[in-house]
Amino acid sequence: MLSGFNYAAPRTRGELLDLLAAEGQGAKLLAGGTDLLVNMRSGAVKPRLVIDVKRVEGFSGIEWSAKDGLVMKASTTINDLLRDREVRERFPLLAACAHDLASYQVRNRATVVGNVVNASPCSDMAPALLCLGARARISSKTGTREVPFKEFFTGVKRTVLKADELLELIIVPAEEGGARGSYRKLKRINGHDLGIVGVAMMKKGGLMRIAVSSAAPTPVLVDGLNETSTPEAAVAAVRKAISPISDLRCSKEYREHMVEVFVRRLLEELK
Amino acid sequence: MITVNVTVNGKKYKRDVEPSKTLLRFLREDLGLTGTKEGCGAGECGACTVFMDGHTVNSCMVLAAELEGRSVETIEGEAKEGVLSDIQAAFDRHHAIQCGYCSAGMVLSVRELLKRNPKPSVEQIKEGIEGNFCRCTGYQQIIEAVLDVSGQEGSKGELHYV
Numbered sequence A: 001m002l003s004g005f006n007y008a009a010p011r012t013r014g015e016l017l018d019l020l021a022a023e024g025q026g027a028k029l030l031a032g033g034t035d036l037l038v039n040m041r042s043g044a045v046k047p048r049l050v051i052d053v054k055r056v057e058g059f060s061g062i063e064w065s066a067k068d069g070l071v072m073k074a075s076t077t078i079n080d081l082l083r084d085r086e087v088r089e090r091f092p093l094l095a096a097c098a099h100d101l102a103s104y105q106v107r108n109r110a111t112v113v114g115n116v117v118n119a120s121p122c123s124d125m126a127p128a129l130l131c132l133g134a135r136a137r138i139s140s141k142t143g144t145r146e147v148p149f150k151e152f153f154t155g156v157k158r159t160v161l162k163a164d165e166l167l168e169l170i171i172v173p174a175e176e177g178g179a180r181g182s183y184r185k186l187k188r189i190n191g192h193d194l195g196i197v198g199v200a201m202m203k204k205g206g207l208m209r210i211a212v213s214s215a216a217p218t219p220v221l222v223d224g225l226n227e228t229s230t231p232e233a234a235v236a237a238v239r240k241a242i243s244p245i246s247d248l249r250c251s252k253e254y255r256e257h258m259v260e261v262f263v264r265r266l267l268e269e270l271k
Numbered sequence B: 001m002i003t004v005n006v007t008v009n010g011k012k013y014k015r016d017v018e019p020s021k022t023l024l025r026f027l028r029e030d031l032g033l034t035g036t037k038e039g040c041g042a043g044e045c046g047a048c049t050v051f052m053d054g055h056t057v058n059s060c061m062v063l064a065a066e067l068e069g070r071s072v073e074t075i076e077g078e079a080k081e082g083v084l085s086d087i088q089a090a091f092d093r094h095h096a097i098q099c100g101y102c103s104a105g106m107v108l109s110v111r112e113l114l115k116r117n118p119k120p121s122v123e124q125i126k127e128g129i130e131g132n133f134c135r136c137t138g139y140q141q142i143i144e145a146v147l148d149v150s151g152q153e154g155s156k157g158e159l160h161y162v
């Protein structure tokens, strides 16, 4: 059962950043709540104040422009992405990863921002954002900075964000529009389930990028490959980048094996 | 306490809620709408599925404090004047209900699915209800009911019986 916290729903960005600055460690931002409320219910997280981001003006929707690229806001849900025509047409890899995340009604609430801030090794959005060279725009009362996602994750459930910082926007560069891509996720069942391993692949203008979830403390990007890389070279580069563990759901060896299988299948699919 | 104005099944309510109260508990305990069930309380099972502003959500993972100005629909709004809705009637015809614990959430997920896809294939139906666990009827009868209510009883061949 949940207990013992206050709730605030600021209407402006300024009010929200003031609250975050004043409360620091004691505050938690609430987007879709599909990670936060579960963690609060289990007692793993005990904020004094829950600050809802969803009422802040300008924090919802998705914008696309040839100049700024694709911009996702703090309240943009996974299903907002999937319902967006620009995303489906220009960023098939984003759509593929989004489609594999949780169940339909969870996707109605779960946000892209919440997914990366939660920073689970098995995040399904991280592989797409890594492959697409996306950046996080991070704001606090004292200023704004941008961090590329390949520097965003620092460990299991850890990111570069500080307690008074808001992940305000996720920006996918316009030049990545039109990139071909696909995602393979191994689950225990066909229905919704957290990934045992996930592999995303993107190809664009001779370049090839691969990102892997659930095979290291953070989602991992493998850069520096190109469309003519052999399957053996691709597999070797991915193997070098990952460091899977054995856990409840499967062994380290099985993860290594399935990552390789998925890399090969994706190479076939995106030939 | 936080004061919220919320519309539930077309009726307006003004209520004070504790910040820690979930939408699920608000519906069941404050409004007495016990049709919505709690299974896992953590987003896994879908027993608590309701509509919020036109889309399904897991009410166990929504705070009642978030409800200001929102509109919620629950299973109690499904039958009109004592007459089962088309989806409920199809569930009834196909024995898609055994203990009924999953049914409230299942029916609403089917309503959401049919809104965006009036003639879903068997695969699309499975995906539409993947967030709703049924632990006793099994899914075959539920899928048959959805095929029936979407005018596709002939598509049953896509179902594999074991």
Ligand SMILES: Cc1cc2nc3c(=O)[nH]c(=O)nc-3n(C[C@H](O)[C@H](O)[C@H](O)COP(=O)(O)OP(=O)(O)OC[C@H]3O[C@@H](n4cnc5c(N)ncnc54)[C@H](O)[C@@H]3O)c2cc1C
Residues within 6 Å of the ligand: A028, A029, A030, A031, A032, A033, A034, A035, A036, A037, A038, A053, A074, A100, A101, A102, A103, A106, A109, A110, A111, A112, A113, A114, A115, A116, A117, A118, A122, A123, A124, A125, A161, A165, A166, A167, A168, A192, A193, A194, A195, B042, B043, B044
């Ligand atoms: C049943 C179930 C199945 C799931 N399946 C999957 C799955 O298959 N794949 C997957 O990747 N995930 C899965 N998840 C996890 C979860 O749904 C996602 O991680 C989701 O995208 C989190 O987004 P949210 O909006 O709900 O975040 P919230 O729970 O609202 O927030 C998550 C964290 O981010 C912080 N936060 C939120 N917004 C901001 C912001 N703007 N700036 C800084 N910090 C912020 C919060 O304080 C919290 O710590 C599942 C969860 C459930 C309950």
Ligand code: FES
Residues within 6 Å of the ligand: B037, B038, B039, B040, B041, B042, B043, B044, B045, B046, B047, B048, B049, B058, B059, B060, B061
């Ligand atoms: S009770 Fe909400 S999903 Fe199980």
Ligand code: FES
Residues within 6 Å of the ligand: B096, B097, B098, B099, B100, B101, B102, B103, B133, B134, B135, B136, B137, B138
């Ligand atoms: S009818 Fe019993 S759980 Fe579905």
